[in-house]
Amino acid sequence: MEEEKKTEKTSDASTTGTGDPLPTRDQLFQALMPVQDPEIHIGIVDLGLIYDVEVSESKDKPGQANVVVKMTLTTPACPYGEMLIAQAQKAVSDFPNVNDAKIDLVWEPPWDPREMASDFAKDQLGIW
Numbered sequence: 001m002e003e004e005k006k007t008e009k010t011s012d013a014s015t016t017g018t019g020d021p022l023p024t025r026d027q028l029f030q031a032l033m034p035v036q037d038p039e040i041h042i043g044i045v046d047l048g049l050i051y052d053v054e055v056s057e058s059k060d061k062p063g064q065a066n067v068v069v070k071m072t073l074t075t076p077a078c079p080y081g082e083m084l085i086a087q088a089q090k091a092v093s094d095f096p097n098v099n100d101a102k103i104d105l106v107w108e109p110p111w112d113p114r115e116m117a118s119d120f121a122k123d124q125l126g127i128w
Helices: 001-013 025-032 081-092 118-125
Strands: 052-057 065-071 097-107
Touching: 025 052, 025 065, 025 081, 065 081, 081 118
Parallel strands: 065 097
Antiparallel strands: 052 065
16 A cells, blocks of 8 residues: 555656646656757757656646756757757757756766767768
């Protein structure tokens, strides 16, 4: 019986105080899929530039999510960095039930397309 209570509590973590579902990590990854690097025309998710997406319920606005996206760029000198960050922010902010979206630009671990890119991106980049 104690185990059932723990399971119920865990499953409740994905719903808001109002009973509406918070967006899931997977849904937000999907929302980021259309954001493309304009130089190589491959999505930032496929490139492996999105390291993590954290979702928590807003304390100020029950029923809404606060989202933190940890992402990197192909290089610190990426000329499209600001644009990619803005597009990622918009993609997440526009998702239903998102109150606040924050993009954390990180450099660790260093981006390595051989390890982090999807098979599709590796194929497009000629990494095989």
